[in-house]
Amino acid sequence: RKEVEQDPGPFNVPEGATVAFNCTYSNSASQSFFWYRQDCRKEPKLLMSVYSSGNEDGRFTAQLNRASQYISLLIRDSKLSDSATYLCGPSYNTDKLIFGTGTRLQVFP
Amino acid sequence: NAGVMQNPRHLVRRRGQEARLRCSPMKGHSHVYWYRQLPEEGLKFMVYLQKENIIDESGMPKERFSAEFPKEGPSILRIQQVVRGDSAAYFCASSPETGSGTEAFFGQGTRLTVV
Secondary structure: OOOEEEOOOOEEEEOOOOEEEEEEEOOOOOOEEEEEEEOOOOOOEEEEEEOOOEEEEOOEEEEEEOOOOEEEEEEOOOOHHHOEEEEEEEEOOOOOEOOOOOEEEEEEO | OOOOEEEOOEEEEOOOOOEEEEEEOOOOEEEEEEEEEOOOOOEEEEEEEEOOEEEEOOOOOOOOEEEEOOOOOOEEEEEOOOOHHHOEEEEEEEEEOOOOOOOOEEOOOEEEEEO
16 A cells, blocks of 8 residues: 555536545554645645644645544635645654645636 | 755756756755656655755665765755656755654756656
8 A cells, every 4th residue: 555645636626616635644653744736847835734633724624534544635616726736745753754646636717 | 045946957868877966955954855756746755864864765766876965065866877767857855853744845846857
């Protein structure tokens, strides 16, 4: 089983839609979790950190389920500018940050 | 405060040559990570370094690849005798010395093309 698994997508949604991505991780020692956003041919940029049960920032909500070992990202009222690849990354005690393959989101008008 | 700086941004090498990729972490950051990304694929962890120490190199190929983070100067990812399959984007990230859970910040990457 891969350390981090994500549905690669693409998720094609209309503007204004709500979309959710899941990310499962295999190492229960994971201490903290991050969602990064990566635009085409650009570097990943931090979107949200998740340290306890969840985190909310505007239209974005991240939730953590330690028992089932997954984190989710919910995007409400999707914008065209949300089109990107979303990477999840749990980190471990050693601070090594491993990423999933990413989920591609395409928002259309 | 400049972000993570990688150079060169683009590098072209012929098969068999050496490639040296440089990464200067953000000011105050002492942890450096290197990742490789093939087209249409995710980020693959290669190596995690602190100043003068390799902490985790479990993602590094056994041959031809090496990394260092000296006391002074940038971190270097070195690829000897490059082959076509080494063509990829190589991203460096850094984080401060504050323990587990600190997010990493990425450089703009070096795009290596082996011809």
